Amino acid sequence: MKIICIGRNYVDHAKEMNSPVPKQPLVFMKPPSALLVNNKPFYYPDFTKNLHYEGEIVLKICRNGRHVQPEFAHEYYDQIAFGFDLTARDLQAKCKEKGHPWEIAKGFDNSAPISKFINFDSNKDSPIHFETKLNGGVVQSGNTDDLIFDFDNLIVHISKYFKLQQGDIIFTGTPAGVGPLQIGDKLEGYIEDQMMIECQIK
Numbered sequence: 001m002k003i004i005c006i007g008r009n010y011v012d013h014a015k016e017m018n019s020p021v022p023k024q025p026l027v028f029m030k031p032p033s034a035l036l037v038n039n040k041p042f043y044y045p046d047f048t049k050n051l052h053y054e055g056e057i058v059l060k061i062c063r064n065g066r067h068v069q070p071e072f073a074h075e076y077y078d079q080i081a082f083g084f085d086l087t088a089r090d091l092q093a094k095c096k097e098k099g100h101p102w103e104i105a106k107g108f109d110n111s112a113p114i115s116k117f118i119n120f121d122s123n124k125d126s127p128i129h130f131e132t133k134l135n136g137g138v139v140q141s142g143n144t145d146d147l148i149f150d151f152d153n154l155i156v157h158i159s160k161y162f163k164l165q166q167g168d169i170i171f172t173g174t175p176a177g178v179g180p181l182q183i184g185d186k187l188e189g190y191i192e193d194q195m196m197i198e199c200q201i202k
């Protein structure tokens, strides 16, 4: 399975990073070893001093496809989850500065804590509200209505380059409010009013 991720897919987050709003989806990947499931704790790695959370809606791919056409894109995902795209912001800044790939800053072990998946009716097209809580307080409040590239757009774009395979997952981007984590912090992710995931930073 692949873990495909989209960067800067909410205008307010691109602004807080002082990054331009992309004209095409910004695609990167994490390896399967990045997954952290079952609310397991995350151990703060020693290679960063500025680990950030990014709360995101994650899609699960339910059928194989290449070069998916827009009118069929909604048929390729039927479940969503809440995931954290954990990012070593200091390493990422160095990679960006040098024009290097940023995998070490975003694809390291356990950098993708993820909740269980819930069914999602992709025909309905109803916006999803989601929140990140840090130590009980809301730090990110997002709505998929504000996506620059919506789910169907992402399916079309990604499948031009990478064959989508059943079981692949897509991190669809984070809204504003990203920030640093400390050892002892508790992260939680909500979809609507439902607590989906908690992750203790150890």
Ligand code: ZN
Residues within 6 Å of the ligand: 005, 006, 007, 054, 056, 085, 171, 173, 174
């Ligand atoms: Zn992200």
